[in-house]
Amino acid sequence: MRFPKPHTLKEIAALIDSNFVGSPDFKVLGMNEIHVVEPGDIVFVDHPKYYDKALNSAATIILINKEVDCPQGKALLISDDPFRDFNKLTQHFKPFVSANSQISETAEIGENTVIQPNCFIGHNVKIGKNCRIHSNVTIYDDCIIGDHVHIHSGTVLGANAFYYKKRPEGFDRLQSSGRVVIENNVDIGANCTIDRGVSGDTRIKEGSKLDNMIQIGHDTVIGKKCLIASQAGIAGCVVVEDEVTIWGQVGCASGIKIGSKAIILAQAGISKSLPGNKTYWGTPARESRSVLKDMANVNKLPEMFENLKSKK
Numbered sequence: 001m002r003f004p005k006p007h008t009l010k011e012i013a014a015l016i017d018s019n020f021v022g023s024p025d026f027k028v029l030g031m032n033e034i035h036v037v038e039p040g041d042i043v044f045v046d047h048p049k050y051y052d053k054a055l056n057s058a059a060t061i062i063l064i065n066k067e068v069d070c071p072q073g074k075a076l077l078i079s080d081d082p083f084r085d086f087n088k089l090t091q092h093f094k095p096f097v098s099a100n101s102q103i104s105e106t107a108e109i110g111e112n113t114v115i116q117p118n119c120f121i122g123h124n125v126k127i128g129k130n131c132r133i134h135s136n137v138t139i140y141d142d143c144i145i146g147d148h149v150h151i152h153s154g155t156v157l158g159a160n161a162f163y164y165k166k167r168p169e170g171f172d173r174l175q176s177s178g179r180v181v182i183e184n185n186v187d188i189g190a191n192c193t194i195d196r197g198v199s200g201d202t203r204i205k206e207g208s209k210l211d212n213m214i215q216i217g218h219d220t221v222i223g224k225k226c227l228i229a230s231q232a233g234i235a236g237c238v239v240v241e242d243e244v245t246i247w248g249q250v251g252c253a254s255g256i257k258i259g260s261k262a263i264i265l266a267q268a269g270i271s272k273s274l275p276g277n278k279t280y281w282g283t284p285a286r287e288s289r290s291v292l293k294d295m296a297n298v299n300k301l302p303e304m305f306e307n308l309k310s311k312k
Contacts, residue, residue, distance in 0.1 A: 001030050001031055001032065001094065001177045001178065001199045001200075002030040003028070003031075003093055004093075006027050006028065006029055006040075007027075007028045007029075008024060008026065008027065008028065009023065009026035009027075009028055009061065009075050009077070010024035010025070011028075012028050012042070012061070012077065012089070013077055015089060015092055016077070016079060016085040016088050016089065018063075018077050018078055018085060019067075019077075019078040020075060020078065021070050021075060021076040021078065022061075022074070022075025022076060023075070027040060028040065028042060028061055029041065030199075031043070031086070031089055031090070031093075031199055032059070032200055033197075033199050033200065033219065034050075034053060034054060034057055034059075035219070035237055035255075036197075036199070036219065037057050037058045037059035038058055038059075039058055039059075039060050040060055040061075041058070041059045041060065041061065042059065042061040042062075042063050042077070042089070043057060043059035043061070044062075044063040044064070044082040044083065044086040045062060045063070045064050045065075045082060046064075046065045046081070046082040046083055048066075051064070055068070055071055056071070059074075060074045061074065061075050061076075061077060062074060062076050063076075063077045063079055063082045063085060064076055064077070064079070064082060065078075065080060065081065065082050083165050083172065083174065086174070086175075087172075087174065087175045090175040090176075090177045091175060093177070097123055097141070099120070099122060099123065102118075102119065102120050102121070103115070103119070103120075103121040104121060104123045104124070106123045106124050107121045107122070107123070107124070107125040107126070107127070108125070108126045109121075109127045110127055110128040110129035111130070112130045113127055113128070113129060113130060113131040113132070114131070114132050114133065115127075116133060116134050116137075117135050118135045118136045119135065119137045119138070119139070120137075120138045120139065121133075121139050122140045122141035122142070122158070123141040123142070124141055124142045125139050125140075125141065125142065125143050125144075126144050126145065127139075127145045127149075128145060128146045128147035128148070128149065129147045129148070130147055130148045131145060131147065131148065131149045131150070131151075132149075132151070133151050134150075134151065134152045134153045134190075136153045136154050137151050137152075137154070137155050137156075137157075138155075138156045138157070138158075139151075139157045139158060140157060140158025140159065140180075140196065141158065142158070142179045142196075143157050143158045143180045143181070143196075144179060144180070144182070145157075145182045146182060146183045146184035146185070146186070146206070147184045147185070148184055148185045149182055149184070149185070149186050149187070149188075150187045151182075152189050152190040152192075152212070153190050153191075155188055155189070155190065155191060155193070155194075156192075156193045157180045157182070157194050158180045158194070158195070159193060159195050159196065160173065160175075160176045160195065160196065161174065161176045161178075161195050161196065161197070161198045161217070161218030162195065162217060162218065162236065163176075163198055163218065163236070176195075176196050176197070176198050176218065177199050178196045178198055178200050178201055178202065178219065179196055179197060179200075179201050179202070180194050180195075180196050180197075180201070180203075180204075181201045181202070181203045181204070182194075182203075182204050183204060183206040183207075183208075184206050184207075185206055185207045186204050186207065186208050186210075187209045187210065188204075189211045189212035189213070189214070190212045190213070191212055191213045192210055192214045192215070192216075193214075193215050193216070194216040195217055195218045195236070196218060197218050197219040198218055200219055201219070201221075202216060202217075202218055202219055202221075203220075203221045203222070204216070205222060205223050205224045205226075205242070206224050206225075207224050208222050208223070208224065208225060208226040208227070208228070209226070209227050209228070210228050211229045211230040211232075212230050213230050213231050214228055214230065214231070214232050214233075215232070215233045215234065217234055217235040217236035217237070217254065218236040218237070219236055219237045220234055220237060220238040220239070220240070221238075221239050222234075222240045223239075223240050223241045223242035223243070223244060223260065224242040224243065225242060225243045226240055226243060226245070226246070227244075227245045227246070228245075229246065229247045229248040229250075229266070230248050231249045232246050232248065232249065232250045232251075233250070233252065234246075234252045235252055235253055235255075236255075237254050238252055238253075238254060238255065238256055238258070239256075239257040239258070240257075241258060241259050241260035241261075241262075241276060242260045243260055243261045244259075244260065244261065244262050244264070245262075245263045245264065247263075247264060247265055247268075248266045248267070249266055250264050250266065250267065250268050250269075250270065251268075251270065252270040253270060253271050253272075256271075256272055256273045256274075257273045257274075258270070258273070258276070259273075259274060259275045259276025259277065259278075261276050262274055262275070262277065262278055262279070263278075263279040263280070264279075264280050265279065265280065265281040265288055267283075268280055268281050268282060268285040269282070269283030269284055269285060270284070270285045271283075271285070272284070
């Protein structure tokens with residue numbers, strides 16, 4: 001998330017009542033998660049295991065719970081609870097604004113786009129030309145939808161990321177300030193849910209087609225011309241490259257990559273990154289030929305035991 005205008009390190013520190021290391025006039029341009037940070041961004045880290053990753057990332061302002069050696073060209077914000085203060089900054093720069101109508105007056109809707117009854121279109125939403133948004137679709141604030149997009153009934157775009165920190169009193173949610181971006185010529189079936197990015201974008205690229213009842217997690221990128229069948233669940237921060245086919249009831253763990261033109265057969269469970277141009281099945285998913293060969297060998301076991309018994 002980029003701020004509407006640049007701020008100084010001193011100004012940001014005052015917002016969260018923290019100390020800082022660096023020039024008071026050090027420029028702060030935005031805030032993001034570790035996998036999408038750019039120079040000028042704030043990233044937070046609250047565990048020593050991840051200090052080096054944060055300090056060596058592209059981010060130039062590190063919101064951290066301990067004063068450490070500051071790399072050259074970077075600044076620190078020292079906080080006793082970086083998770084809490086990252087949320088404070090999100091709430092300050094991206095506050096929730098209640099809607100007074102089903103279609104926000106700040107929404108932009110393109111020529112020849114049809115929006116059926118009982119839809120909700122939030123603030124700053126942009127919908128392109130020749131789209132069809134069927135009844136009871138909910139499109140949260142800041143979503144971007146391209147041209148020639150069809151979205152069927154009951155689908156929700158832009159709900160919060162499923163991202164929590166466990167505390168003694170319960171779970172504390174990381175506030176979401178990102179967007180959902182749907183590119184041109186995408187079809188989305190009924191009752192799908194596509195969560196917004198925490199601070200960046202969840203993106204469905206041009207020409208991809210989604211069946212009914214699919215879950216796409218925060219900050220995930222679905223490539224061009226992908227096919228995803230019903231009841232697939234894809235966690236956050238996943239990269240699905242172009243022309244991937246994912247069949248029904250596939251489950252995918254977070255933070256992995258599926259290579260282009262891969263085919264994932266029904267009910268597979270994906271626990272790690274998979275190279276493209278291959279077909280996968282099973283849990284954990286692996287090349288389908290290998291799985292089928294193993295199954296065939298298992299089916300031969302009774303015959304093998306009988307043969308051994310007969311030789312005794």
